[in-house]
Structure formats: C-alpha cells, structure tokens
Amino acid sequence: MTSLENIPVKYSDLVSEIETGQVKIPQFQRKFVWGIKASAKLLDSIIKGYPIGTFIYWRTNERLRSIRNLGNIMLPEPKEGEYINYVLDGQQRLTSLFASLKGVQITDDDGKIFDYSKIFVDLTANEDGEIIVTDITDMEPNTFIKVTELMEGSLTMLASFPEKYHSILEQYKKIIQSYTFSVINLKNAPIDVATEVFTRLNVGGKALTLFEIMVAKTYDAKEEFDLSEKYDQLKEELSISQYDTIPSSTVLQVVAILLEKDCTRKQILKLEKQRFIDIWNEATDCIKKSVDFFRGYGIVVSRILPYNALIVPFSYFFYLHKKNPIGSMKKRLEDFFWRASLGFRYSSGVESKIAQDIEKIEAIINGELPKYGWAVTIDEEYIENNGWFSTGKAFVKAILCLYAKQKPKSFDNNLDVIMDNSWLKIASSKNYHHYFPKSWLKKEFKDWDYFYVNHIVNITIVDDFLNKRTIKTKSPGVYMKTFQKHNDELENTMKSHLIDIAKDGVWDNDYDKFYRARLKRISKALNKFIIPQESLSETPLEVYEDIEEPEIEGIE
Incomplete structure (x- = not known):
C-alpha cells in the first residue's frame, strides 16, 4: 500500500x-x-x-x-x-x-x-x-x-x-x-x-505523457534498452518509407495488443518491463510489415493514412500471419481497412474499438468474413455530406488514399506524382490542388456554397511546381490547354485522377457537371473495395464534425 x-x-x-x-x-x-x-x-x-x-x-x-x-x-x-x-x-x-x-x-x-x-x-x-x-x-x-x-x-x-x-x-x-x-x-x-x-x-x-512514463519504466542499462532511443531509431528506419509520422502512442498500443490484446492506458502501465523489452523487436517488425502492406497497396505516405490506430490491428495481423495476405484473405483485409477508414471507426473510443477489432483480424486469418457492427454506405450523398476538405479528417484521408491508389500522374508529362509527408502536411499545401480554383469559382459562381467548392471532390494531388507556376488561379478550361500542348497522354493522365476531361465538363468550365461526374466515379471506385454484407446495426447517414484525428487520452 x-x-x-x-x-x-x-x-x-x-x-x-x-x-x-x-x-x-x-x-x-x-x-x-x-x-x-x-x-x-x-x-x-x-x-x-x-x-x-x-x-x-x-x-x-x-x-x-x-x-x-x-x-x-x-x-x-x-x-x-x-x-x-x-x-x-x-x-x-x-x-x-x-x-x-x-x-x-x-x-x-x-x-x-x-x-x-x-x-x-x-x-x-x-x-x-x-x-x-x-x-x-x-x-x-x-x-x-x-x-x-x-x-x-x-x-x-x-x-x-x-x-x-x-x-x-x-x-x-x-x-x-x-x-x-x-x-x-x-x-x-x-x-x-x-x-x-x-x-x-x-x-x-506539462503533464507527463504515457510514453514518457514508459520510457522511464522500461529502461534497462544491462540490456541496453532505452525506449526513447529505440523509438527514435524506429522513426529513422520508417522515414525511408515515408512513415516516420507514426506517433509513440501507436507504438505503445501495438506492444500492448501483442502482449495482452488490450491497449488501454491502464493496461500499458501494467506491462512487465522484461516482457516489453523481449517483444520490442517483433513488435517493430510487425509495424514495418504493416507499413510495407500500406505502401504496396498504394498508400505511400503516412500523412494520408486515415487513422494512425490502423497500424495496430494490421500489426496484430502480421504478428499472427507472417506472410503477405493473398486471395480472399487480402480482400477481407482490404475490406476491413476501408470500413474502418470510411466508417469513422476510430474517431472516438479508440482503445476499446481496437480491442474489438482484434477479433475481426483473427476471423480474417481463420478464413472467415468478419461481422461488422457499423454500417458503411458509400453512396454519392454520403461522400458529398462528409467531404468538406480538411486533412485532419479520416474520411477525407480515406479519399486521398483512393486518389493515391490510382498512382496519379503529373499533368504536364504523365510521370508519377511524387508524394511526400512534408508536402502534404497541411490543407493549404500546394500539392492539394483545387481542380477548379477556389478564387476562380468565387468570382464566376458567386451562388455556389463554399462547402461544395472546398470539397474533396474538387481536390487533386499534383506537383507543387505546377500549382505555383502554371495553374495558379486560372480556370481548368484555360490551364488544361497548356498541358495539352505538351502531354499527348493528357486524357489518360487525368483518368489517374478519376477525371474524364472529354466528358466531365472541363473544357466548358462546367463545375456542376465536373462535380457530379467525379462524385459518382469516387463512389463507384470505393465500393469496389467493400464486401457487401448486412451490418449488425444500421447507422443513420450523418455529417461528421470536421475534427483532427484524436490522440489517445493521456498518451500524447
């Protein structure tokens, strides 16, 4: 006592x-x-x-x-x-x-x-x-x-x-x-x-974070284990893969899930030092395998990962299943990713939901299709209602993941757009291009609600240089002609952005036609990843708050 x-x-x-x-x-x-x-x-x-x-x-x-x-x-x-x-x-x-x-x-x-x-x-x-x-x-x-x-x-x-x-x-x-x-x-x-x-x-x-406490608790001079140094080393290794923004809280959750299938603050604090040290290398190896899976899937930078918490169940998957998933197992794992990302899964109650989702990962490994307790209805209305562009929103990040999966090409030369965490850090980044520039729309379409202007449907991922030097505030009907002169494959280039320049009203500067066509295309593309099933509880359609992804209370 x-x-x-x-x-x-x-x-x-x-x-x-x-x-x-x-x-x-x-x-x-x-x-x-x-x-x-x-x-x-x-x-x-x-x-x-x-x-x-x-x-x-x-x-x-x-x-x-x-x-x-x-x-x-x-x-x-x-x-x-x-x-x-x-x-x-x-x-x-x-x-x-x-x-x-x-x-x-x-x-x-x-x-x-x-x-x-x-x-x-x-x-x-x-x-x-x-x-x-x-x-x-x-x-x-x-x-x-x-x-x-x-x-x-x-x-x-x-x-x-x-x-x-x-x-x-x-x-x-x-x-x-x-x-x-x-x-x-x-x-x-x-x-x-x-x-x-x-x-x-x-x-x-400043109040101590859980990571600071665990750094102190797990230190072992004899085994040369220093959690602070180990985490810095992990971030340095992940920086090569553009995944060095994974927070220390997520790493602690991975360790706790692997040891106890529970990642609450209370459980993390109860972890025995020696068990923590003994599993560290395997835990970080599972994190790296998760990163490799996401990158191979097209999510090449951690900035657009809808939730950092997704690293935890995927690390658990690779803890139990050492090989890369194939066939139906891969499709079910993809289904889990998109359901969690598009269904606002980790927007609250993160720790308890991660623990629940471990059972879903186990079901996938056992060749079963998990039953989900939340509905994901990816129709045009749902995307429209939740698509206000903010890089802190998981739903928006999920759409950015979709864009990244298409391997977007540069407008001027049809080469891959290089994505980088530092470029995609904030919503005002020049790499997030409003295809119909906001200032142009504000001038030409004064009656349009700004919600539909600053919308994920109007966002493309481009090279910083193009946004600053070529596009600026011109209408797409004007600036796309500049690219057409130099890029013979422009039509295919724009299809990598889920835009059909021949059909979507681009040359006529018809924003309404463009908006509706791309909205429909995004919905169709996303639904390819969702395996249809009856949800255990139907969630009514709603517009979610434009909030940053929350950190776990008491951890960061």
Whole structure:
C-alpha cells in the first residue's frame, strides 16, 4: 500500500546519498536551469536558518531511465536491488545545493560552463544583508571565503583568516552541517501513481505523457534498452518509407495488443518491463510489415493514412500471419481497412474499438468474413455530406488514399506524382490542388456554397511546381490547354485522377457537371473495395464534425 514517510535529513546524509547514487533524477524531470546567483540565494536562506521547502522522493527498487544525474554530474549507480530515491519535487533546489557545496562545474546544452565554486561567504555581512555572495570585486582580501573551502577546507587554511573571523567561520560551517532538510518519501507506489504525484506537484509544467512514463519504466542499462532511443531509431528506419509520422502512442498500443490484446492506458502501465523489452523487436517488425502492406497497396505516405490506430490491428495481423495476405484473405483485409477508414471507426473510443477489432483480424486469418457492427454506405450523398476538405479528417484521408491508389500522374508529362509527408502536411499545401480554383469559382459562381467548392471532390494531388507556376488561379478550361500542348497522354493522365476531361465538363468550365461526374466515379471506385454484407446495426447517414484525428487520452 502506498505510504508517505516524513524524514528529517542532515547535510552529511543528504550529500552522501547523492554521491553514492541513491538519489536520482528520473528522465521525465526537466533539465537543471538554476544559475549561480539563484543557488547563492538558496545557500543564503540555509545559513540564515530559513526553510527552503520539502524534497519529495519516490523510494523504489525499480530501475528507471535517469538521463540526468544532478546537474549532469556523473555519479555512481547503486548496487542491484538497492532502493533509489527518485526526485519528484525539489530537483532544482537539490541540484543547486549539491553543485554549490561541492563547487562543481556544470555544462549546459550550448556548451556554456557554470562554475559553482565561485560562491562565497561574506564574513563582514550582518544578518540583514546577503551573507552568500557571487561578486567579490570590491571586497577586501580575507573578508570572504569560498563555500567549498568553508565546508571542506583544512583547519590550517581556516586558521589563516584573521582571528576576528574564526568564530563566524565556525558558526557558519556548523549551521550548514546541522541544517535539517525536510524529505518526504513516497513508498510502495506504482510508477503511474508516482508520475501522477509529480504532475500534480508541477502544476505549472506539462503533464507527463504515457510514453514518457514508459520510457522511464522500461529502461534497462544491462540490456541496453532505452525506449526513447529505440523509438527514435524506429522513426529513422520508417522515414525511408515515408512513415516516420507514426506517433509513440501507436507504438505503445501495438506492444500492448501483442502482449495482452488490450491497449488501454491502464493496461500499458501494467506491462512487465522484461516482457516489453523481449517483444520490442517483433513488435517493430510487425509495424514495418504493416507499413510495407500500406505502401504496396498504394498508400505511400503516412500523412494520408486515415487513422494512425490502423497500424495496430494490421500489426496484430502480421504478428499472427507472417506472410503477405493473398486471395480472399487480402480482400477481407482490404475490406476491413476501408470500413474502418470510411466508417469513422476510430474517431472516438479508440482503445476499446481496437480491442474489438482484434477479433475481426483473427476471423480474417481463420478464413472467415468478419461481422461488422457499423454500417458503411458509400453512396454519392454520403461522400458529398462528409467531404468538406480538411486533412485532419479520416474520411477525407480515406479519399486521398483512393486518389493515391490510382498512382496519379503529373499533368504536364504523365510521370508519377511524387508524394511526400512534408508536402502534404497541411490543407493549404500546394500539392492539394483545387481542380477548379477556389478564387476562380468565387468570382464566376458567386451562388455556389463554399462547402461544395472546398470539397474533396474538387481536390487533386499534383506537383507543387505546377500549382505555383502554371495553374495558379486560372480556370481548368484555360490551364488544361497548356498541358495539352505538351502531354499527348493528357486524357489518360487525368483518368489517374478519376477525371474524364472529354466528358466531365472541363473544357466548358462546367463545375456542376465536373462535380457530379467525379462524385459518382469516387463512389463507384470505393465500393469496389467493400464486401457487401448486412451490418449488425444500421447507422443513420450523418455529417461528421470536421475534427483532427484524436490522440489517445493521456498518451500524447
């Protein structure tokens, strides 16, 4: 049972615990930022007998990732099985205190060196003034002493000061040596409780993410396992495949699903460290196989993946089925992808729905067609009602996946349009081209509702260069003639964008005809991927909110 223990700690014990590695700064703590002047004020409070606040430790024999010792001072690791005090509150004060009393040099991230030995005791100061100072420019020799020399200097060195200062030197040294520091130990607490305490104590700071907690929890120096470094390595490997935007939350969900078929925050926190470490390589291998499947299917960049959460059930598929799916199994897996993407499957209640969908993946592997509890009706009305263009909407991303599957060609030369995550990051990207430019429509068709102008039906994926230099705000009837002069295969080029320039009113700038023709074509193309079946519960047609894909609560 979690308990709190209030312990008074003397100077010598506090310093000894730090020097022997029994006090550590967990990875989720922010870096040491106190300067020399702030540290001097802290010591001034101590020498005047003022309270400096309580240090709160989490006392445990768990080994966490501690990327920082006190102020980046390299201290020894405690013996295996020994208890460690991880600092939950008071890191800045504790680091400042230790650095000042030991006179160490600390190097910041920019390489700047701070010398904490340059903190002095003013032997001439009265109680109302500053006793601990950093500026001795105008002070007379032998009227000041370094704090480090006061605490660790020999009797001979101290005796070399004028006799009138001997008693004050002895007094100040005793005050620091006998100062009682207030320490509260949080004992027998699981890591999620400890990090919750940390978050509440640091209300001005950012709440810890689940990933930060798991980085600390799964760290193992002996096995050289550092989740933060492993995740960075995975992202670097996936960057080659244009899938480096997969968030850490999704990776944690994959691991939890493979181990427990449950990816709730509570379950992730309960995962045993060794099991987590043991399955890591296989889990990341399953993620890579999922990425290969999506890319082979035509979804060549992660930006247009409707939900990051889709990585989880697909990774589970490759965990149980080591080979690429073929035949009816492939069709059923595709059916699952489009049902989840077009049916707003992971727009809410993500964790529980992923767990439910694991059963569907198992059914597919067993040669069965899963029964789905949500309806997917991909008719023209449904696409029209849900097609407001926003790159954060899963439904819109699903249509972009359809566009990508057609391997869209460049208008000017019929070569493949190269898709890149950085180009497709925002809706205003020049790679998302309104085939009938918004400004032109606004000028020529003032009565058109803007909803139908900024619609996924009016979006094509093009080269950035074309949008900036050639298309601009011209009507398609004008700018397409420019491409017609240089591209003898323009008709086939536009079919790769699901547009028939001979039939869709392009040359006449007939937006209504174009809109209706392409809407029908998109509906027909999508329905090829859906295996018809009666849904367990029919969902009424509705227009969904234009919201960004949500992250799992408490993870990111």
